[in-house]
Amino acid sequence: MVFNWRAMFGPKGMTPAQVAYWESVLKRFIDTPEWAAEMVARNGIAKFMGAAQMKKYMDEEYAELKVFLAELELAKK
DSSP, X not given: OOOOOOOOOOOTTOOHHHHHHHHHHHHHHHTSHHHHHHHHHXXXXXXXXXXXXXXXXXXXXXXXXXXXXXXXXXSOO
């Protein structure tokens, strides 16, 4: 299975309140019927991750991809 994810990033130094605000906005957006219809039309799956969960996911994915790319000699070990 291949995953193609999208993420939104804010500027460095955002306050916890600012992060919470934008997480709330984006979560409400993907919970709309319009977004659900778009996912059906594109055979997509919507999975919301807040900032902390997304950072953890990206850190884990980076570690896996770095090893793979190094084996292909596309990244330094």
